[in-house]
Amino acid sequence: MNLRIPFDRVNWVNTSFLFVITLLGVVAAPIFLFKHDLNWIMWSLFAFYMISTGLSITLGYHRLFSHLSFKASWPVRLFTLIFGACAFENSVLHWASDHRTHHKHTDHDEDPYDITKGFFWAHIGWILFKLDAEQPMDNVKDLRKDALVRFQDRFYVPIAFIAGLIFPAAVGYFTMGGMPGILAGVLVVGALRVVLVQQSTFFINSLCHCIGEQPYSTRCSARDSWIMALVTYGEGYHNYHHEFQHDYRNGVKPWNFDPTKWSIMALHKLGLVSNLRRVPANKIIGAEMKEAQRKAEAKLAELKAGEGTIPEAAMARVNELLVQLKENMKELETSVAESIETSRESLKRWEGETRELVRKLGDLRLVAA
Ligand SMILES: [Zn+2]
Numbered sequence: 235m236n237l238r239i240p241f242d243r244v245n246w247v248n249t250s251f252l253f254v255i256t257l258l259g260v261v262a263a264p265i266f267l268f269k270h271d272l273n274w275i276m277w278s279l280f281a282f283y284m285i286s287t288g289l290s291i292t293l294g295y296h297r298l299f300s301h302l303s304f305k306a307s308w309p310v311r312l313f314t315l316i317f318g319a320c321a322f323e324n325s326v327l328h329w330a331s332d333h334r335t336h337h338k339h340t341d342h343d344e345d346p347y348d349i350t351k352g353f354f355w356a357h358i359g360w361i362l363f364k365l366d367a368e369q370p371m372d373n374v375k376d377l378r379k380d381a382l383v384r385f386q387d388r389f390y391v392p393i394a395f396i397a398g399l400i401f402p403a404a405v406g407y408f409t410m411g412g413m414p415g416i417l418a419g420v421l422v423v424g425a426l427r428v429v430l431v432q433q434s435t436f437f438i439n440s441l442c443h444c445i446g447e448q449p450y451s452t453r454c455s456a457r458d459s460w461i462m463a464l465v466t467y468g469e470g471y472h473n474y475h476h477e478f479q480h481d482y483r484n485g486v487k488p489w490n491f492d493p494t495k496w497s498i499m500a501l502h503k504l505g506l507v508s509n510l511r512r513v514p515a516n517k518i519i520g521a522e523m524k525e526a527q528r529k530a531e532a533k534l535a536e537l538k539a540g541e542g543t544i545p546e547a548a549m550a551r552v553n554e555l556l557v558q559l560k561e562n563m564k565e566l567e568t569s570v571a572e573s574i575e576t577s578r579e580s581l582k583r584w585e586g587e588t589r590e591l592v593r594k595l596g597d598l599r600l601v602a603a
């Protein structure tokens with residue numbers, strides 16, 4: 235294995251910042267918390283910053299600015315631009331440019347966080363090293379038209395430091411008093427929170443391309459995982475997201491844990507956001523059925539090539555479900571061709587049968603003849 239570190243290509247600004255903030259958040263903050271109690275105001279501020287910084291990245295930087303999956307009024311844009319900066323993940327222009335390139339070239343060389351270059355690269359390596367020439371950023375011209383975006387890009391560093399570290403330190407100073415108050419602000423509400431939110435974002439680029447299911451497509455490495463959704467504010471349904479990137483929902487099923495989606499829905503109820511983009515339900519189930527059929531063909535071919543026999547009872551149910559799947563796909567095709575709206579009952583039944591087929595395929599094993 236080649237473990238040579240390309241020191242001549244290290245991005246020293248990013249690397250030094252990440253090193254210091256991680257040291258402060260992971261080492262200094264726990265030592266401080268062991269020795270000092272935080273008052274309820276500082277704990278509340280920590281919770282507020284965790285939620286607003288995290289959501290400003292997922293709801294703002296990602297779903298709003300990178301994918302234009304809804305329209306937002308200026309207070310929402312301003313809020314997510316200020317608290318997004320507090321995550322120290324660069325200005326939204328740079329973030330969205332990288333992210334749009336990621337979607338355009340997923341798993342290929344041009345993808346800034348290409349998972350095929352390994353877990354470390356996709357997680358953090360791409361931030362620490364500058365292996366390629368600077369991107370021209372010609373894919374965010376639409377965002378440059380927004381004065382608030384231009385303002386954030388110009389003053390990103392002061393905004394990040396003032397709102398992300400100095401303001402919490404000031405609140406600590408005035409509510410807890412003296413040096414312990416300042417340290418509570420800088421170490422806990424600042425550094426610890428920055429590290430947690432950053433790691434949550436980094437996981438989307440690394441683990442969300444490694445663990446979980448691929449119910450919608452296997453065209454790229456992105457995967458759906460409810461465990462990842464728990465630590466990424468709902469962004470863990472990454473297979474769905476890569477297949478339908480302009481949908482404001484990542485967790486599209488009602489049972490999916492997607493607090494970013496719920497926040498967008500709440501803002502919509504308050505009249506602060508509009509034009510929420512949704513992929514029609516029949517298109518989503520269509521993708522699921524196509525993928526289930528592909529999986530079935532691949533699995534059956536694999537089993538046929540192996541030694542042993544497929545248990546008859548299990549195979550009978552799979553065959554039944556396969557016949558049903560083909561009928562359902564035909565029914566869907568007809569309804570699309572004739573512009574007939576598919577009933578909720580049909581969609582639910584198709585979804586249930588497709589999922590059962592995928593489950594049963596997973597259980598199929600060869601037994602000795
Ligand atoms: Zn991705």
Ligand SMILES: [Zn+2]
Binds near residue numbers: 300301337475479
């Ligand atoms: Zn995306």
